Amino acid sequence: MSDLINKQILLKSRPVGEPKESDFALTETPISQPGEGEVLSRTIYLSLDPYMRGLISAGESYAANVELNSVIVGGTVSQVIQSNHPQFQAGDFVLSGNGWQTYAVAKGETLRKLDPSQAPLSYSLGVLGMPGLTAYAALLDIGQPKAGETVVISAASGAVGAVAGQIAKIKGCRVIGIVGSDDKRDYIVKELGFDVGINRKTQELDAVLKAAAPDGIDIYFDNTAGVILETVLQQINLGARIPLVGLISEYNAISLPHGPNLRPLLIKRALIKGFLVSDYQHRTNEFVSDVAGWLKSGQLKYKEDVVVGLENAPCAFIGLLRGENFGKLVVKVSEDPTVV
Structure with a gap:
């Protein structure tokens, strides 16, 4: 040894x-x-x-x-x-x-x-670890999705976003994913079952998002903050919920970027709540049981x-x-x- x-x-x-x-x-x-x-x-x-x-x-x-x-x-x-x-x-x-x-x-x-x-x-x-628990607990506990609602996911092909979007579909929501390439857009729609995929690098986010969510956005699962959050805030519905689980747009920033206009949060009485997975360890057994079952049944892909x-x-x-x-x-x- x-x-x-x-x-x-x-x-x-x-x-x-x-x-x-x-x-x-x-x-x-x-x-x-x-x-x-x-x-x-x-x-x-x-x-x-x-x-x-x-x-x-x-x-x-x-x-x-x-x-x-x-x-x-x-x-x-x-x-x-x-x-x-x-x-x-x-x-x-x-x-x-x-x-x-x-x-x-x-x-x-x-x-x-x-x-x-x-x-x-x-x-x-x-999917059965920290990223999966993040998707599961942040979406279900903070987002509280209801059938028929519209959910937007940023970094939607990533370890957290892909699981969150599929769980939202399992809960009966319309799901829009924002990604950074055409391959990832095709993947979340054709393989994962998202209703709409948006390539933020080649499509005009504000216009495409309005067309994809004509009745507004009920839940924004935010992995990135930054420009995407700023755009989504202009289209949220009354009582919208925003689980804030990541700040990818800021991680390599040398200085803090300008923040979005938070006025829509006030007008729409929206909930935005920061999420740390360490606060949700008590959900681990329930999470593993649910997600393992969805994987086995084919409802969730990874x-x-x-x-x-x-x-x-x-x-x-x-x-x-x-x-x-x-x-x-x-x-x-x-x-x-x-x-x-």
């Missing part, structure tokens, strides 16, 4: 604007041994998510910033190598927060055992964008913030023994 080498990606410097590969450093170090109540595990899949951009910056965030020369945080699916915790044994698969590294030691109470017969292991980082090799995580993460990924972005760090 002592001859195992742990590869880690550290934060070398805090990005200014768009991250650069030089902001990250790949290092190798001997693995640590688990203490009492701890588990040593090997990373199989690493999740890459937009929220990580805020945690590697110098600005205040909702969670602790990554320290310089420290391993970058991130959700992982891992296999237990050695356990000093009674609930885990070697060979178990676990959902963990081991970050950008090939091996990690963690306290057993921070891990959740996974059943590989329920779904592919990597799904626990996406797409992954898999990058192979921990060393490729920085480049993939930079591309994620540019919108280059297509589906939930994960890094395959080591072989998945459940895949034949």
Whole structure:
């Protein structure tokens, strides 16, 4: 066991604007041994998510910033190598927060055992993990969709938006998705069943949105803020609800952008509420049961964008913030023994 080498990606410097590969450093170090109540595990899949951009910056965030020369945080699916915790044994698969590294030691109470017969292991980082719970809880608890209502989703082909849009369809809503390419527009309409797809880069958003939602917008599931939010606000209905789950348009900004005109929120008595998935962990069991059922029945579809090799995580993460990924972005760090 002592001859195992742990590869880690550290934060070398805090990005200014768009991250650069030089902001990250790949290092190798001997693995640590688990203490009492701890588990040593090997990373199989690493999740890459937009929220990580805020945690590697110098600005205040909702969670602790990554320290310089420290391993970058991130959700992982891992296999237990050695356990000093009674609930885990070697060979178990676990959902963990081991970050950008090939091996990690963690306290057993921070891990959740996974059943590989329920779904592919990597799904626990996406549709059955944090992004899926974000879509599920933000839409159902804040958006409170009702059959016949019109729902608009930004970043609609992404890990969160694609699930939120499909759940809205399951609840009987008319769903409009905003994306950044024709391929993504075709995907959300033809594969996921959205009623309308809008390419924000090639179509005039205000006019197309008015044509797609002639009776106004009841729910805006906001992953981006910025110009899209500003446009949507002009078309919201009385009593509209806006789950604010992401600020993708601002993550690489050097200075804060000008905010939208919030006057329609007052006039339309709309609800806009910030969402942090950590506040909704109590919904996990219900969420996994519902979403796993929808996946099994075919009511919900899921797409992954898999990058192979921990060393490729920085480049993939930079591309994620540019919108280059297509589906939930994960890094395959080591072989998945459940895949034949």
